[in-house]
Amino acid sequence: MNEAEDLHPIFTKDPEEWMQFVYKKASIDYNLVSLVTDDGVEHVGLVYTVDPVSETFVLVNFDGEDVKVNIVVGHCVKAVSVLIEDSEMYKQRLDRLFRPIAASKMTEEEIRNQQTVVRMWLLKNRLPVEVSGPQGENLSVAEALVIQPPYGPDNCVSNNEIILGKIQGLIKNMPSDQHEW
Known part of the structure; x- marks a missing residue:
């Protein structure tokens, strides 16, 4: 052999x-x-x-x-x-x-819009964020955390509990109206 x-x-x-x-x-x-x-x-x-x-x-x-x-x-x-x-x-x-129930009720366009809103919010807060995943469906923050659709706090995945908590808190406190930024 x-x-x-x-x-x-x-x-x-x-x-x-x-x-x-x-x-x-x-x-x-x-x-x-x-x-x-x-x-x-x-x-x-x-x-x-x-x-x-x-x-x-x-x-x-x-x-x-x-x-x-x-x-x-x-x-x-x-x-x-x-x-x-x-x-x-x-x-x-x-x-x-x-997909999570919240994501399954969203159209592809709504999911893409939510991805853009979360990405812009993270960039506004000076975090390095990139679109990742095979179809560009995820957001990657500093190569330490991934945010999956529908881009809420519960959709964050990371091995680093400190980073996970900080990003989840940031997303939870994101203003619902982009004009408030």
């Missing part, structure tokens, strides 16, 4: 290989039919995400108002095939499913 075979796939697979499945309708099967896993069951659903370390898929199925989330553990997956390529058809519905 050579050294490359000893490495975990996280070190040998390009993340783009996993991203090609996100928001697509995929079929994951456990036998050698179309998608293969080791118990002979075929799983079909919309791929919300794939964990690149465990190679685990999170599949979602919508049946009217009912939603079924299925987690298929990576070591069982033998093959994956994409059934529907149109990712935009499902993207918004999947994103709304996993």
Whole structure:
């Protein structure tokens, strides 16, 4: 066995290989039919995400108002095939499913406007803030804190409790009217 075979796939697979499945309708099967896993069951659903370390898929199925989330553990997956390529058809519905309730009630335009307002407030308070994330959906403050949609105090993520508390307080005390700045 050579050294490359000893490495975990996280070190040998390009993340783009996993991203090609996100928001697509995929079929994951456990036998050698179309998608293969080791118990002979075929799983079909919309791929919300794939964990690149465990190679685990999170599949979602919508049946009217009912939603079924299925987690298929990576070591069982033998093959994956994409059934529907149109990712935009499902993207918004999947994103709304996993967003906080406040964010799911907001339109994309309202979320972008809120991002701009919070960004401007942080800049006014002389904090280094940048737009970050794969689709520019997050705000990054001094590379120490991330603010996710809908950009409220509860949407701040940081390992530094002091910075987290300060930024959350700043956002809580942000005037509702921008003209008061």
